[in-house]
Amino acid sequence: MSSKKNKAEHLKNDVAAANAGRGKPIIRIEHLTKSFEKRGFGKRKRRSGDAEQPDDAHIHAVQDVSLSLYKGDVMVIIGPSGSGKSTLLRSINMLETPTSGHIWFDNVDLTDKATKIDQYRQRMGMVFQHFNLFPHKTILQNLTLAPIKLQKRPEAEVRAEAMELLARVGLADRANAYPSQLSGGQKQRIAIVRSLAMHPDLILFDEPTSALDPEMVGEVLDLMKDLARSGMTMAVVTHEMGFAREVGNRIIFMESGRILAEGTPEQFYKNPDNPRLKEFLSKVL
Amino acid sequence: MQAFFEDLANDFYTNLIAADRWKLLLQGLGVTMEITILALILGLALGFLTAIVRSTHDKTGKLIILDAIARLYTTVIRGTPTMVQLLIVNFVIFASISVSKVLVAVICFGFNSGAYICEIVRSGIMSVDEGQFEAGRSLGFSYAGTMVHIILPQAFKNIVPALGNEFITLLKETSISGYIAIMELTKAGDIIRSRTFNAFFPLITVALVYLAIVILFQQLWKRLERRLRKNEQ
């Protein structure tokens, strides 16, 4: 794609955004495609095949997806297993390297090889299904490690703020405990405030409650609702339809790597016009 | 019975006390420890370095040439007897360069140990959950920063027992240094044997000294392991 055409498209999108009264998008995804090579298929096919040609040596996890995320959005991504939700989400902070397409963050193309991705990741939090707390660090150190090492903020200030965050999730008394001493719900709340400690512009959630015992789902969702209300921009992959309905302002339905439907929760639940979406909702609701 | 004890006392005297023979053993022990510790330091440096190169290649596909070198290194070292390596280092590589024999041994055992430590460290890095890596990167740590702050500390904890083992193996393996005329513990015992024509006393003494060091070291190491583990529970 030529840069001129890029700019034109930029302009068009910006205009559209301004018309919608939402300002500039924080994240803009353009024609994102991500294919994985199937195991054991790789080399033989790569030599003979045209990379653009769909072939059975590749899994097309995300296919030509374009979307924008605006400040304050709580975008919920739903869809059946293997539909590419995680891949899409993980492409936003480049944990997956897109096969083609662009991801714009703050007018910087993250897919550009020259982009220093680390500095942009500091501004995008990520919360994982399996928490991924650092087991060799205390709870407090889990929160303070990145702000101190990466943002070079004064330790005392970072620590004080981390204690405030811990108090906010009711875990201040566990500051010096290790992650192995916490319950799943507590771990996930810590993982969320760990990303908050970096003062991110947005937070990505990949099935944050799927690994939790049912009785712990509520406490994590409550924290996420709290965050949403405070205006945090969020992209959330989840199977929690209640959350999607209550907190999400946009819902995206994915299947086979494509966005099949997009809309507000009302549009989604009142009259889902897409037959695949109808079928999916009938299964999960 | 009494005669037996008298003989024993006699042997003890001729083999260890007379001509200050115990000093020979003590000197030998000093050389053994010197070689072991210096070789271990070299081995740790080489092992960590090659392990990081190899894991970086596995994870990112970068460092192709360094990875090939590291792989060749570990394959050759682990595929040939230490004894042969020692002889080659001494009689081929340092054939025309005059350096101290101890240095030759340190280099040989250091490179030897490095290949095994590489595998140990690599398995340690692989044992750390991939999610840890992603958590580090998603916070904005670079590849190197994630390694240093998140992966290696956890990997290290996992491999402490194996590293202790490596020390013990190395300590015992240095006993072949006598083949290049180094007066370490085993050689010292053997020299006493050839002077007193008594095999039992000097060789058993040497064996007991090794055993004592190993047991003492294991105790210390266990304490370290326990301390590291406590840090997490």
Ligand SMILES: Nc1ncnc2c1ncn2[C@@H]1O[C@H](COP(=O)(O)OP(=O)(O)OP(=O)(O)O)[C@@H](O)[C@H]1O
């Ligand atoms: N690292 C990978 N290597 C190969 N294939 C992959 C990889 N990651 C994902 N895939 C494939 O890409 C497709 C989309 O996967 P993805 O994890 O994005 O789905 P998902 O919607 O998040 O599913 P789930 O609800 O099960 O988490 C799947 O077919 C999956 O098998």
Ligand SMILES: [Mg+2]
């Ligand atoms: Mg997923």
